[in-house]
Amino acid sequence: MSAPLPVTLTVNGETLSHLIEPRETLADFLRRDLGLTGTHTGCEMGVCGACLVMLDGVPVHACLIFAVQAAGADIATVEGLTESAAVADLQRAFHERNALQCGFCTPGMLITAQGLLARTSVPSRAEIRDALSGNYCRCTGYEAIVDAIETVAHKRAAGEAAPRFTEEPA
Amino acid sequence: MNAPLGSLDRPNSYIGRSVARPNAKRLLAGRGRYVTDLALPRMLHAAFLRSPYAHARIVAIDAEAARAMPGVRLVATGADLATLCTPWVGTLDHFTGMKSAPQLPLPLEEVLWAGQAVVAVVADTRAQAEDAVEAILVEFEDLPPVADIDIARESGADRAALAVEDNLCFRSRLDTGGIEAIFAGATHVVEEEFHFGRHTAVTLEPRAILADWDASEGKLTVHHATQTPYQFQDLYSRHYGIPEASVRVIAPDIGGSFGMKLHVYHEDMAVIGLALLCRRPVKYVADRMESFVSDIHARDHRVRARMAVDGDGSILAMDVDDVTAIGAFSAYPRTSAVEGNQVIRLMGAPYGFRNYRAELAVVFQNKVQTSQYRAVGHPIACAVTERLVDMAATRAGLDPVAMRAKNLIPDEAYPCASPTGYRFEALSHQASLARLKALMDYDGLRAEQAALRACGVHRGIGLAAFVEISNPSPAFYGIGGARISAQDGATLSITPSGEVRCLISVTEQGQGTETIIGQIVADQLGVVREKVRVITGDTETTPHGGATWACRGAGIGGETALQAARRLRDNVLALAAAILQARPGELDLRDGIVVDALSGAERVSLAEVARIAYFRSDTLPPDASAQLSITHHYAPQGYPFAFTNGIQGCHVELDVDTGLVKILKHWVVEDCGRIINPLLVDEQVRGGVVQGLGAAFFEECRYDAGGQLTNGSLADYLVPMAGEMPDIVVGHIETPTADTVLGAKGCGEAGTAAAAAAALNAVNDAMVPFGASIAQIPMTPARLLKSLGKI
Incomplete structure (x- = not known):
């Protein structure tokens, strides 16, 4: 029952085959086996949102599914979304607005924001707050995060593209 | 607003400027190293x-x-x-x-x-x-587990820890004298029993x-x-x-x-x-x-308090009894008694009354240890004081703003001391109140409240003035024998390429410590901010210091960086003078260039000075000393603590059928002294307010009679989430401390100090038409419905 199983899945654009213990969560697999430590675990029961990743384009709690359940899936973590520049505008807006402090919730916040803006191009502030209802942040009080997402929604709606975040000067 | 320390029109003048945090970029990219x-x-x-x-x-x-x-x-x-x-x-x-x-x-x-x-x-x-x-x-x-704070103090009670003789960890009394007579002679006396639940970080x-x-x-x-x-x-x-x-x-x-x-x-x-x-x-x-x-829990106080007021609404005295339960032993090395001590010493701190009596009992019980958590003691002292002020205002027939305007310490009365022994250098309560009143359109909200009440909509407006302790001297821990430093240290170096490294003992948890230290060093040394790398959090590389707590990062760490940068600047200019055959006083360092101080004409770059110092010392005059690294320590002097102040306003809507409260908006006017980075200060305040609102409405570690925590998971313990939190408006008054050159006092705990108090007053204000009141936080729907007599 606990013998490792062969699993093939795609993570950040790369197709991988690994032997994975059935009891290992996707979050633990990403963090420990792949070293993708940008995905965090805060509650390990699907409440805090720190472990959110994109699974086939939809935000999913990586702590709530076993890695073996992700067989065949296409996973994107904050590292992959950074590399592809898919969230570069969100990262820039978070940075400029200081919409993060300790940063532990931030990858999950970016995933939620990306998911929201894929569903609703220009959400209201109340809709943004509602979308963030599964993302716990102890530091910011949320307002700066709402501001940053609102800013990006308007910029995306206006067709503004963003270069890679990490190439910007400090 | 005081004049800025440097001239903000210079390219490398950063004190007072909103700049983003360089170290936040790796966190955004998922490259944090936790x-x-x-x-x-x-x-x-x-x-x-x-x-x-x-x-x-x-x-x-x-x-x-x-x-x-x-x-x-x-x-x-x-x-x-x-x-x-x-x-x-x-x-x-x-x-x-x-x-x-x-x-x-x-x-x-x-x-x-x-x-x-x-x-x-x-x-x-x-x-x-x-x-x-x-x-x-x-x-x-x-x-047998010890749970009840009154039974725990009876003689012969079961003990929470068999190694100590009874369940009283610590007691303290303050008394300015004659309290009974003052209360007996007062026109109005208001009193209440308050309960503050345990919560955790x-x-x-x-x-x-x-x-x-x-x-x-x-x-x-x-x-x-x-x-x-x-x-x-x-x-x-x-x-x-x-x-x-x-x-x-x-x-x-x-x-x-x-x-x-x-x-x-x-x-x-x-x-x-x-x-x-x-x-x-x-x-x-x-x-x-x-x-x-x-993890440590925090708060857990029962406070019985009363306030004496004369006929025109002037506060005469407070009388306070605080019993706080801390777990079965006191936390180490900072103890579990600091919070209670601050509760009884911060009571009434914004107000000018002179008569005070307090009793503190710190009690053992078989629960998780409690100790210092953001705004230690402040939320308790503030909520008790501010609720009594509102109750007294009602009795005296004064509006809450008028009551505070009458009793807050006048801005021109400093320096002065509280009846509990705190010495205040310079605070700005009256200016803060006036700013808040305008910021929240207080009169407009009151008119709206009256109109909506007629339609069955029950909104409440709550105010809470506060004083916050920051920048503690050795009087806080050092004199008590704890090896917790009140000083900080920084090592500043010019690299061979003319860049700057600052290794400093204050630490970073996301509040922006490294950013403000970089701003101060760049500003005071005279280089662009991008050339300054700040390194923290490693005892092997940074000088020994107190690190970051009690809002000391800006006030003590910032002053350490400022003094270090000025010393290093002197060294750079002395060396440049030797190279240029000029006098150091004729030179200045601006934007990484040594210039003629009067004309601003470029003389030599910092990079060139560093190159000569590190690689061509043979070309220097024999008496030139190339000291491009310095270590500097700074310990607070003057007042034993810096105090900050401010006032908060909370606007809520109470559904009297469900007990649910919607927080409509929250305002803060605070005075943290010199503001180094307005963007970071505002976010410290907002984050702090939300932690205070969490305590006010949601957060509580609930135990059963057997001492079992019954809601110990993130599904059961409620924390404030984005959907329940309001937008928060932040305004500033700036009264720098004269104890330092920098003048910063700290801002990390101001939001948490008074948010729950403002919320408590707002909810009570909403319940006025029902003759109901509440004196317990968190104000859960069930407790509010009970207060309203609905359950």
């Missing part, structure tokens, strides 16, 4: 068997089966670690009469709360360690530690998610008998702390011993369930 992320070669993992009882005697431990489990490297009990680690006692000498049971990493005979770690397992993986914990059999003999990154003992070198390296690496270097050295210079504590990126991660935890002390025993790196990360039963 202790939870670290992995070392041959690293092992620890897990703990925890007590299911709130109070029990350990009769027997059978770990044979666990030792035989796959991957298990060590099973350790209290006795195993007691041979390595000396016990600790959480008392301070200046808290006369204080007592507490000695503590060891793991208990020998007696467990003191449900969730206390009893046996440690070290294995190749965390899962294997947890599997082995399941196989350990511990026989406990149940002892719930940092998103739980506690995490990774200890690495290198027996060949006799060196201990600890990667520790903490605010205070120097304090832990000292503690690990002294309790494990390892020379201080052979202990290195590294605090990398920290996923939130708020005071919680600067206390000694039994598991953390155990992990050091486990690493010594295993001679391999040992890592322990608390999971969320473990966090709830082992």
